[in-house]
Amino acid sequence: MMKHSIAVLPGDGIGNEVVPAALEVLHTLADLHGGVKFETTSFPWNCDYYLEHGKMMPDDGLSILKDFEAIFLGAIGDPSKVPDHVSLWGLLIKIRREFEQVINVRPAKLMQGIQSPLTSPKDFDLIVVRENSEGEYSEIGGRIFRGDDEIAIQNNIFSRRGVERAMRYAFQLAQKRRNHVTSATKSNGIVYTMPFWDEVFQQVKTEYPDVQTSSYHIDALAAFFVQRPQVFDVIVASNLFGDILTDIGAAIMGSIGVAPAANINLNGKYPSMFEPVHGSAPDICGRGIANPIGQIWTLKMMLDHLGLDELGSVLLDAIEGVTNDGIKTPDVGGKASTQEVVEGIIARLRNMV
Amino acid sequence: MMKHSIAVLPGDGIGNEVVPAALEVLHTLADLHGGVKFETTSFPWNCDYYLEHGKMMPDDGLSILKDFEAIFLGAIGDPSKVPDHVSLWGLLIKIRREFEQVINVRPAKLMQGIQSPLTSPKDFDLIVVRENSEGEYSEIGGRIFRGDDEIAIQNNIFSRRGVERAMRYAFQLAQKRRNHVTSATKSNGIVYTMPFWDEVFQQVKTEYPDVQTSSYHIDALAAFFVQRPQVFDVIVASNLFGDILTDIGAAIMGSIGVAPAANINLNGKYPSMFEPVHGSAPDICGRGIANPIGQIWTLKMMLDHLGLDELGSVLLDAIEGVTNDGIKTPDVGGKASTQEVVEGIIARLRNMV
Numbered sequence: 116m117m118k119h120s121i122a123v124l125p126g127d128g129i130g131n132e133v134v135p136a137a138l139e140v141l142h143t144l145a146d147l148h149g150g151v152k153f154e155t156t157s158f159p160w161n162c163d164y165y166l167e168h169g170k171m172m173p174d175d176g177l178s179i180l181k182d183f184e185a186i187f188l189g190a191i192g193d194p195s196k197v198p199d200h201v202s203l204w205g206l207l208i209k210i211r212r213e214f215e216q217v218i219n220v221r222p223a224k225l226m227q228g229i230q231s232p233l234t235s236p237k238d239f240d241l242i243v244v245r246e247n248s249e250g251e252y253s254e255i256g257g258r259i260f261r262g263d264d265e266i267a268i269q270n271n272i273f274s275r276r277g278v279e280r281a282m283r284y285a286f287q288l289a290q291k292r293r294n295h296v297t298s299a300t301k302s303n304g305i306v307y308t309m310p311f312w313d314e315v316f317q318q319v320k321t322e323y324p325d326v327q328t329s330s331y332h333i334d335a336l337a338a339f340f341v342q343r344p345q346v347f348d349v350i351v352a353s354n355l356f357g358d359i360l361t362d363i364g365a366a367i368m369g370s371i372g373v374a375p376a377a378n379i380n381l382n383g384k385y386p387s388m389f390e391p392v393h394g395s396a397p398d399i400c401g402r403g404i405a406n407p408i409g410q411i412w413t414l415k416m417m418l419d420h421l422g423l424d425e426l427g428s429v430l431l432d433a434i435e436g437v438t439n440d441g442i443k444t445p446d447v448g449g450k451a452s453t454q455e456v457v458e459g460i461i462a463r464l465r466n467m468v
Numbered sequence: 469m470m471k472h473s474i475a476v477l478p479g480d481g482i483g484n485e486v487v488p489a490a491l492e493v494l495h496t497l498a499d500l501h502g503g504v505k506f507e508t509t510s511f512p513w514n515c516d517y518y519l520e521h522g523k524m525m526p527d528d529g530l531s532i533l534k535d536f537e538a539i540f541l542g543a544i545g546d547p548s549k550v551p552d553h554v555s556l557w558g559l560l561i562k563i564r565r566e567f568e569q570v571i572n573v574r575p576a577k578l579m580q581g582i583q584s585p586l587t588s589p590k591d592f593d594l595i596v597v598r599e600n601s602e603g604e605y606s607e608i609g610g611r612i613f614r615g616d617d618e619i620a621i622q623n624n625i626f627s628r629r630g631v632e633r634a635m636r637y638a639f640q641l642a643q644k645r646r647n648h649v650t651s652a653t654k655s656n657g658i659v660y661t662m663p664f665w666d667e668v669f670q671q672v673k674t675e676y677p678d679v680q681t682s683s684y685h686i687d688a689l690a691a692f693f694v695q696r697p698q699v700f701d702v703i704v705a706s707n708l709f710g711d712i713l714t715d716i717g718a719a720i721m722g723s724i725g726v727a728p729a730a731n732i733n734l735n736g737k738y739p740s741m742f743e744p745v746h747g748s749a750p751d752i753c754g755r756g757i758a759n760p761i762g763q764i765w766t767l768k769m770m771l772d773h774l775g776l777d778e779l780g781s782v783l784l785d786a787i788e789g790v791t792n793d794g795i796k797t798p799d800v801g802g803k804a805s806t807q808e809v810v811e812g813i814i815a816r817l818r819n820m821v
């Protein structure tokens with residue numbers, strides 16, 4: 116019997132609806148499989164925790180999380196309680212950074228039964244590899260002068276190590292897929308860091324002569340995601356550009372509620388973290404209608420990461436079976452509740468595993 | 469007889485096809501109107517000029533341009549000849565900055581006869597007001613360390629004056645439209661400059677109590693442009709965010725080839741500059757199929773700016789008449805040449821003015 120220890124952070128808002136939903140699926144999978152067990156431990160660290168304790172997690176939070184094999188996270192942030200930059204940098208981004216989760220992997224593909232807002236979306240199936248530790252999300256900046264003269268400054272910081280790492284990850288992923296990597300740049304406007312990005316891309320690509328490449332400015336690339344997403348295989352992007360592209364990727368899939376993500380630690384020193392692309396959606400929270408698919412597809416990414424790829428594939432098939440049958444939450448045009456979608460997936464799994 | 473002196477910079481690639489096309493329209497308008505004349509002077513400053521002279525324009529280029537009432541530009545850049553950051557910063561961005569064209573105005577709307585890639589685009593009609601002088605496009609940055617340790621740094625620089633200016637422009641524009649301004653932020657990830665942006669937005673909006681506001685992170689906003697563009701009126705965005713949003717705006721209109729733009733000088737010291745959103749498109753250059761509508765709609769923005777709003781409206785009607793009749797270039801699903809579209813527009817103008 117293989118045991119896997121998972122730290123669970125439901126977080127804020129609908130995180131508390133879709134995470135329990137996904138855990139039901141996880142435990143069903145374990146029961147059906149028989150040879151694997153998941154020990155899940157939940158931590159109530161979120162904006163309510165902040166209101167009570169003045170911090171997003173206890174001082175030893177990271178050392179508690181460190182010993183788990185993986186972290187399964189819902190969504191963090193509720194600006195009506197805590198300003199976003201406080202809640203996010205006190206938990207989500209803190210974990211990404213401290214646990215050296217330097218890569219954020221975010222697939223987007225046309226899903227059976229889910230209507231894309233595009234008229235002819237063809238059969239797109241792409242993955243954005245987002246640099247997850249540096250770039251535009253930097254801790255260096257501040258303000259100077261007062262009144263009308265005030266200015267705010269913030270550094271973009273790109274390291275060769277960080278950029279190469281993300282690019283190599285993208286190339287190796289492409290080798291297992293359709294052998295194409297697209298680089299997101301903006302070297303015509305952002306003239307120090309982005310030409311550096313381009314230069315590293317030119318160098319790294321020589322290590323993978325079998326992989327085709329292309330490079331587009333982020334503005335054009337964002338437009339191409341709408342006009343012809345089917346031409347892309349793997350896209351490598353900076354922290355900010357990856358963030359923007361993956362929300363567009365979620366939009367063309369039909370809903371941000373279905374998009375999954377994995378924050379990957381590469382050096383084996385810390386756990387990786389699995390969190391969907393969507394946020395805590397305070398506006399629909401408490402109504403039982405949050406789409407659990409982003410969280411459950413994220414679960415599939417966690418299973419793959421734990422070496423349980425077979426369970427992962429079965430799960431993705433079950434998800435698409437259910438969407439194809441029209442058991443869908445309102446955000447993707449259905450009438451089902453979160454719970455009905457989960458029950459649909461579980462019923463299918465019982466027939467499959 | 470009112471005379472207007474216009475500096476014309478066709479620039480690179482298809483700029484040399486769509487600018488002459490738009491000038492034909494301009495001169496036809498003048499003939500038909502009778503009471504207005506345009507004196508256009510062309511300058512051959514582009515990447516070929518750079519290859520010959522080692523610079524994008526002569527040393528006195530700016531002082532030559534300074535005396536015109538407006539600048540009408542095609543597209544700059546051809547990376548096969550000159551690296552983009554050299555050509556753009558040596559001409560396009562240089563003019564934007566030196567002539568204090570601090571606002572970039574970019575409308576996007578559903579056009580009659582042009583098919584949007586969105587299944588239900590409703591009747592969107594939005595304008596992005598892009599801060600055009602600072603922000604992420606900064607001249608401060610560099611590199612340090614060698615080899616594996618190399619890092620590249622670039623500053624984002626936001627001034628209160630610059631941000632307020634863009635926001636006030638957006639609010640005043642909204643007052644002439646549907647009274648709604650949306651702010652594009654990313655204060656959850658970019659934690660120095662973007663919270664500053666938000667703070668200024670909160671302050672400026674108190675000056676316009678009749679205008680409704682909303683604020684979204686750029687990732688979500690990019691997705692909303694795909695999911696429900698019809699909810700937006702005026703969007704105010706930083707230099708980079710405005711750049712990205714307006715390419716998505718062009719994509720949902722059906723083609724980057726139709727999107728117009730105006731770089732506005734507010735203090736009256738220098739001319740404003742009118743250039744479409746699209747680039748020089750070296751790939752389709754020379755085939756006579758470039759879509760002239762972006763450039764001609766840009767001409768409409770120039771006419772409006774010169775106080776010739778009536779001519780401007782007539783021109784937009786003529787453009788939509790032609791697209792509605794299916795006289796369209798291949799990028800928007802038609803078979804017409806650049807010249808046929810222009811002739812269609814001119815024929816319509818002869819019946820209208």
Ligand SMILES: CC(C)[C@H](C(=O)O)[C@@H](O)C(=O)O
Nearest residue numbers: 303304334545556561711745
């Ligand atoms: C060519 C490039 C520097 C420019 C920009 O990013 O400003 C272009 O994309 C635009 O939108 O006008």
Ligand SMILES: CC(C)[C@H](C(=O)O)[C@@H](O)C(=O)O
Nearest residue numbers: 192203208358392656657687
């Ligand atoms: C919440 C926010 C800081 C975060 C990010 O920008 O990284 C989110 O948008 C995401 O994509 O995970």
